[in-house]
Ligand SMILES: Nc1ncnc2c1ncn2[C@@H]1O[C@H](COP(=O)(O)OP(=O)(O)OP(=O)(O)O)[C@@H](O)[C@H]1O
């Protein structure tokens with residue numbers, strides 16, 4: 001197995017999460033717990049925890065909130081040298097924590113953030129991408145509005161110009177797309193033309209291709225993957241999870257990676273006692289990319305993605321900072337205290 005050299009550039013907005021403590025409703029909360037997140041930052045943190053050189057390309061406000069975000073990224077081992085600063089506000093989201101049969105709810109408060117207000121010229125894409133193994137971005141940036149579309153297009157164009165492969169995570173956020181007069185299909189299809197790796201499932205592909213996939217399970221995923229490989233000539237890998245919600249704190253998750261010439265779908269693992277569901281998709285992406293960077297095959301990528309997403313469910317916060325030793329020691333049956 002031959003590894004890939006170079007750092008990974010993750011491009012996207014960093015948010016502060018303000019969450020009700022102790023499963024309270026927002027109406028009951030008298031304080032809010034603060035953590036730093038953002039889908040692409042979460043992937044960078046996961047990759048850094050797994051021993052890779054992960055660079056975050058973003059812009060934060062020149063304010064104590066921006067300082068807080070940058071400090072958290074640095075503490076997670078993310079390379080913040082390409083984190084720009086600007087005048088304006090920090091993107092936030094509020095989380096009303098769920099419990100039992102009451103789902104968690106998210107309220108975004110990010111319109112007009114420094115990142116969302118940025119122009120492509122505010123980023124030195126070429127410098128950040130110089131020598132990179134991969135650019136990772138997601139469907140969240142173009143969902144921010146026309147300015148976000150321009151940012152995502154500029155990032156993709158710069159990676160193309162530098163010959164850097166692109167990983168695109170669908171990360172469909174209906175609340176963001178529905179907040180403006182958007183055409184997610186056209187925008188995402190255009191961005192996907194340049195992607196080598198897609199993190200997304202049959203729903204993402206159905207949206208892109210305006211084509212439903214009605215089969216079941218693995219058959220439906222293979223059919224969707226084949227349609228995506230036909231539509232996007234540069235695509236080499238599609239990675240997805242299949243999540244069955246067995247109970248309020250009990251999910252069954254399998255992972256799948258499709259290549260043009262084969263696929264691997266893992267067995268399901270039971271994830272119980274879920275502490276935090278947010279960021280588990282980003283942890284999956286980090287696990288898959290961890291193996292991709294090492295030249296692992298579809299089975300190794302699917303297993304690492306599954307293990308890392310399963311482990312993330314046990315860690316509070318948006319980021320997964322669980323290390324490589326724990327990933328390698330992952331056991332679907334969990335374990336007692338290690339002493
Ligand atoms: N309405 C939709 N249209 C198209 N794709 C969707 C839609 N809703 C969800 N998806 C896609 O389905 C996949 C799984 O969605 P889900 O919300 O379970 O995210 P996840 O990847 O498990 O976790 P995370 O919330 O951390 O991203 C994602 O790739 C997402 O983009």
Ligand SMILES: O=C(O)C(=O)C[C@H](O)[C@H](O)CO
Pocket residue numbers: 015037038039040042093140173278279280281282318
């Ligand atoms: O929802 C978003 O835009 C975020 O970036 C916040 C979370 O960190 C992200 O959704 C987790 O995937």
